[in-house]
Amino acid sequence: MAGHSQFKNIMHRKGRQDAARSKVFSKLAREITVAAKSGLPDPDMNPRLRLAVQNAKAQSMPKDNIERAIKKASGNDSENYEEVRYEGYGPGGVAVIVEALTDNRNRTASNVRTAFTKAGGSMGETGSVAFMFDRVGEIVYPTRAGDADAVMEAAIEAGAEDVQSDDNGHVIICAFEDIGDVTDALTAALGEAETVKAVWRPQTGTPVDEERAQSILKLIATLEDDDDVQNVYANFEVDDEIMAKLSAA
DSSP states (O other): OOHHHHHHHHHHHHTHHHHTHHHHHHHHHHHHHHHHHHSOSOTTTOHHHHHHHHHHHHTTOOHHHHHHHHHHTTSTTOOOOEEEEEEEEOGGGOEEEEEEEESOHHHHHHHHHHHHHHTTOEEEOTTTTGGGEEEEEEEEEOGGGOOHHHHHHHHHHHTOSEEEEETTEEEEEEEGGGHHHHHHHHHHHHOSOSEEEEEEEESSOEEOOHHHHHHHHHHHHHHHTSTTEEEEEEOEEOOHHHHHHHHHO
């Protein structure tokens, strides 16, 4: 299992998102505002905005918050957020990609660099680790969407490339350029997805021991706690025994 998925599952079990709901809403609102600014402020006419709103609803973000974030895009006083990607290596040589939306590039770069340095890693140039990842679409469904066979069949019919099903739900992977078509086909077959987004998927994993896994998880948590950081991806792998310890900790 990829490091990012492991981290996400561990933190879901710890209830971290519930404890930081306002921070999650803030990041979702920022993505909605940027998406609305990138095209029309109408989700039906703006695919990126439609996905941003869908993901916000999946996190139970209030309708008023969503509408306010969309309206903010047309306001004269709205911040001009810039999309920035940072790359580097964490403990044990694990490759890490950080996506951010920022109105102050210097501040964000400094915070990200400090997080890498404190974790015993280092921030590199853009492109220094991205070649180890594939840019793909990730469509997530809850377990109630159907059993593994039913979801697999729907995913194949929709043109997806891979499906991972477990007790946490179903993760469907498709080519980046096919996100819209695959999502529409899956919606017709399974209903609306929990989340739909473009992600960086590791081509291969970097095995790490328990100590380094803990350090990497701490680095990812630090990065994700930054208001400017939207997503963090890493290519670490741990065996099942270590995974069980980290999940129970």
